[in-house]
Amino acid sequence: MTELKNDRFLRALMREPVDVTPVWMMRQAGRYLPEYRASRERAGNFMGLCGNPEAACEVTLQPLERYPLDAAILFSDILTIPDAMGLGLYFETGEGPKFKKTVRTEADVNSLKVIDPKSDLPYVIDAVSLIRRELNGRVPLIGFSGSPWTLATYMIEGGSSRDFRRAKQMLYNSPEVMHRLLDTLAQSVTVYLNAQIEAGAQAVQIFDTWGGALSHQAYDEFSLKYMRQIVSGLIREREGRKVPVILFTKGGGQWLEAMAATGADALGLDWTTDIGAARKRVGDSVALQGNMDPTILYASPERIREEVGRILSSYGSGSGHIFNLGHGITPEVDPEHAGAFIRAVHDLSTAYHT
Ligand code: CP3
Numbered sequence: 001m002t003e004l005k006n007d008r009f010l011r012a013l014m015r016e017p018v019d020v021t022p023v024w025m026m027r028q029a030g031r032y033l034p035e036y037r038a039s040r041e042r043a044g045n046f047m048g049l050c051g052n053p054e055a056a057c058e059v060t061l062q063p064l065e066r067y068p069l070d071a072a073i074l075f076s077d078i079l080t081i082p083d084a085m086g087l088g089l090y091f092e093t094g095e096g097p098k099f100k101k102t103v104r105t106e107a108d109v110n111s112l113k114v115i116d117p118k119s120d121l122p123y124v125i126d127a128v129s130l131i132r133r134e135l136n137g138r139v140p141l142i143g144f145s146g147s148p149w150t151l152a153t154y155m156i157e158g159g160s161s162r163d164f165r166r167a168k169q170m171l172y173n174s175p176e177v178m179h180r181l182l183d184t185l186a187q188s189v190t191v192y193l194n195a196q197i198e199a200g201a202q203a204v205q206i207f208d209t210w211g212g213a214l215s216h217q218a219y220d221e222f223s224l225k226y227m228r229q230i231v232s233g234l235i236r237e238r239e240g241r242k243v244p245v246i247l248f249t250k251g252g253g254q255w256l257e258a259m260a261a262t263g264a265d266a267l268g269l270d271w272t273t274d275i276g277a278a279r280k281r282v283g284d285s286v287a288l289q290g291n292m293d294p295t296i297l298y299a300s301p302e303r304i305r306e307e308v309g310r311i312l313s314s315y316g317s318g319s320g321h322i323f324n325l326g327h328g329i330t331p332e333v334d335p336e337h338a339g340a341f342i343r344a345v346h347d348l349s350t351a352y353h354t
Contacts, residue, residue: 002137004202009071010140013203013244013266013287015320021312021349022070023342024142027328028063029075033335035062046091050076056127057134064139066335067342070322071139071203074131074196076124078146078207081188082155084120085112095159102158104166106177114187117195124192125199132200143201145193147208147249148185148230149223152178164213171222178222186226190233197235197243205246205268206230212251212270219255228262246289250327253278260286271326276314279321288315289322292341297325297333301340308344317352 004010009022030036039059043049049059060075079097083089088100103109117125132141146154154160156167171178193204211223231245247259248268259267260282269278269290278288296307308323315321323345329338 004140005137006070006139009322010202010241010244012319012322013246014242015284015287018319018353019350020346020353021321021323023323023345024069024071024073025063025325025329025338025342026073028069028073029059030329031331032329032333032338033062033066046077047089050080051123053123053127053130056123057130060127060131061134067339068346069139069342071142072131072135073142073205074124074128074144074201076127076144078144078151078209079154080121080124081115081145081151081185081192084115085155085188087155097154098159099155103152103155103181104170106174109177109181109184112181112184114184115192117192121192121195125195128196128199128201140202141200142203142205143193143196144205144207145189147206147211147223148182148189148226149214150208150210151185151189152181153210153213155181164210171218182222182226183229186229190230193230194233194235197238201243202238202241203244203246204234205248208247208249208252211249216254219249219252220258223249224255224258224262227259227264231263244287248289256281266322268324269326274314275311275321276316279315284320287320287322289324291324291326294325294327294329294333297329297337297341299337301337304337304341305344305348308341309348312345312349312352315352317354319353323349 008018011018012022036059040049043055049055056075060072064072079089090098092098153164153167206227208223211219214223227247236243244265246266246268247264250270253273256278266287266289269288271291271293275291292311296304
């Protein structure tokens with residue numbers, strides 16, 4: 001395997017010394033980039049991009065051509081698992097993801113099988129191998145999956161939801177059915193992430209986008225428990241290097257200690273938690289990734305730079321910080337502003353590393 005030319009992302013995840021703070025952006029390959037919109041047009045639609053390894057590879061690399069990012073993230077979607085389970089994922093323009101079939105009854109849950117990534121999602125695994133080869137050691141490649149709870153919300157609701165009415169109904173009325181669904185998903189996520197790691201992913205992130213919608217008790221029982229199960233089943237070392245695991249619960253700032261206790265290497269923070277305070281709470285048990293409000297990218301480059309400086313100073317000196325947005329970059333952001341953000345992280349962070 002090719003030697004990594006830039007490994008500061010992996011080093012920061014392991015809290016090893018770095019020259020500058022590494023940076024990448026959630027949703028870095030996406031609609032704010034005109035070259036992404038052109039590729040999507042050529043592929044026909046979003047699923048055409050995800051389903052074609054060459055196209056997925058092309059859009060994964062687009063943000064790296066523009067910006068000095070320290071990591072690449074596989075271009076795909078968290079909803080490939082429910083699609084592989086037979087739910088029929090499709091996207092309606094402007095309306096987000098939708099499923100042809102939903103999972104609402106005990107019989108629906110019992111009919112679901114743990115996926116076999118190599119036969120059910122070959123296009124994702126092939127995309128990982130291809131991207132890894134094309135990256136040629138430039139930066140590490142991140143693989144990802146949704147958390148069981150987050151995937152379950154889409155499968156039960158049949159798409160995005162404001163209040164998770166049906167998912168909460170199952171959770172409160174039939175917790176044993178919900179647990180069976182989450183267990184099938186946790187097993188699927190584990191084999192899926194391991195297949196991505198075997199194909200060349202050098203770190204993995206679990207997106208628990210809707211964990212923050214759960215009550216305090218329910219978060220531990222219905223989301224964290226299954227992420228713990230996944231973390232304990234993952235390949236943690238490959239090609240002579242640690243394969244770090246990042247847990248990101250949006251709205252999870254109150255649960256950082258419990259999240260760190262899962263054995264994950266790093267926690268993703270949204271923008272509602274102060275990163276300096278978070279660092280004091282988790283000590284040196286995990287690295288922290290985040291956590292600039294993504295809407296600051298609508299402000300001026302000067303204001304963006306000031307905010308980067310504020311977050312770097314709040315985290316303070318030393319390694320263990322991966323700069324990121326607190327959630328995905330939005331389609332209306334000016335690509336120049338994203339560039340100003342990334343440059344500011346590298347420029348201003350030299351002062352925090354010796
Ligand atoms: O970060 C990256 O650059 C990698 C690609 C990536 C996508 N989706 C591409 C995508 C990743 C990591 C995801 C994860 C994902 N998908 C999550 C978790 C992260 C988060 O944002 O909270 C969730 C909840 C989904 C489900 C999903 N996919 C939704 C709700 C939507 C519609 C909303 C939207 O932004 O359009 C998608 C579609 C999607 N996934 C797009 C992209 C680039 C936009 C589709 C398009 O091009 O029209």
